[in-house]
Amino acid sequence: MSRRYDSRTTIFSPEGRLYQVEYAQEAISQAGTAIGILSTEGVVLACEKKVTSKLLDDDGSAEKIYEINDNMICAVAGMNADASILVNSARLYAQQYLKTYNEDIPCEMLIRRVCNLKQGYTQHGGLRPYGVSFLYAGYDERYQFQLFTSNPSGNYSGWKATSIGANNAASQTMLKKDYKDDMSLKEACELAMKVLSKTIDSSNLKGEKLEFATLSLSQDKKKIIRKIWKASDVDLLIKDTGVLDKIDEE
Amino acid sequence: MSDPFSLNGGSAVAMVGKDCVAIASDLRLGNQSLGLSNNFEKIFQFGDKTFLGLTGLATDVITLSEVFRFKHNLYKLREERDIEPKTLANLVSSTLYEKRFGPYFVSPLVAGLDPKSNVPFICGFDSIGCIDFAKDFIVGGTASDQLYGLCESLYEPSLEPEDLFETISQVLLNAVDRDALSGWGAVVYIVTKDKIIRRVLKTRQD
């Protein structure tokens, strides 16, 4: 009966639900995991790459992590094609703000604008919603480092540590247990690796199947450093944290 | 009077040396005869080794510097590399021509080194985007006539960076001294393959 309400995003079911939005969210919970952790010195984003093949012509550029502007990066869970449209809008919004105010856009303002765009597709148009959730890592003058998530409904929320995509419930339980307020960025990276190692297949635990990115302050605290890690750096972190050894022992 | 190109005053010049380029401008911003600011830079950097000089109507100088910052930032994110001087030149050209029937009142200059091969590149434009390629020097602004004269007499090809700095500085300083609307300080950029030298020159303050 309620199936009659599936096809249009703009119509509530008798139980008061928007099925298309829920389906979109379901699609995302199948997608590769992405984890974000806030530390005192910066933010780390970590994700699992789903499509990897020897034959894939990899140009070395990130697949699920995008730069938005000088002080924001984001990780994607869901449909990559949809994500690239939204990332492009986010980049445009950031530049429009910079042009009118000659200051970088505050993180939350940018996220709200992208979310308003997403929300539009749940209310009018007769089109499907964007099948993407984001993890945003950002820095602004007022609130320093920040971590946000957003989903296809157009909701967003700020976090100290969270995850999206496959196994996000399990990841979040682990994050809740191990997160500490006074972590350094290095400790945050290690925690991210630890959580990833337990939620994804251990055969995938290698540099070319993971993506890491960090946002931190430069030595003089005047510049924001956005670093999208090379596969070799990720491998180094895997070795440092010893997550593979532990799995072998078990 | 009331020519938008000479309302605010200001001049710029670019030159090619041996494996290097130089671009320089004055620092004056005025309202006709009245000087307002001696700290109005007209040269903007795009990436490591590419520079854009904008002289003319100050509101358009500000607008265009913001437009190109906008476009360059998106270019960097899309391409994941710095823009080449040649590419910037074409971007400037098409951006100006978009406003063919209501132009920005500016005379831009582009100077830089190719990010890979370090080949020098300079060019200038008219206000609707026609590119003027040159292999020696390019001038722009209210002292452009004077700049042409000085370039013709002082410029020589294949100068080393420090000699190029001396030449471009003498050219600019002596040209703006014969222009009431330019001067009030100057800034010079020397672009070589491994570093950018920026020098602010002391000049007559009249």
Next chain:
Amino acid sequence: MDVILGLRVADATIIATSKAATRGITVLKSSDDKTRVLNPHNLIAYTGEAGDTVNFAEYIQANIQLYSMRENDIELSPKATASFIRNQLATSIRSRKPYQVNVLLGGYDVASNTPTLNWIDYLGTQVELPYAAHGYAAFYCTSLFDRHYKKGMTVDEGLELLKMSLKELEIRMPLDFKGYYVKIIDKDGVRDAGSL
């Protein structure tokens, strides 16, 4: 021929505006305030075409206040406010009927604890300056400021310098400006410093 002057001192920006509202040779009002408070640390003073001026100033005021309402009471900084105003005027100049308004923006940046003064004309030309004026007053006042302005002046010294230049205007200009309103923008916000 209105007078608007601005002066940046060590920890404040001072703005003075003439009280006379004139139309042709007639003085319509002798208590006209040519300023609007945009947010707690930003004030604009304006001159130009009658009608355009107040309309533009209040349009800017409304937009700056709207920003703070939307953004959790975040104040737009003087730099961002100046850029916004410039952008509006630069867009307007290429429209069918441009605003003919020149403004001075006096501000105090709470984040970096610095006073600022921005000169913006109807074309959208914007510069940050230590002292500035619009119109004919600029010719007489800037030269006086050039001679007597010193870095790190106190508010009182600034007011003295202001008085000096207003006196010069009385001597050299053929009009009675009916006195001046003086406003000070510092860390505590915008305050009225009476009239001269």
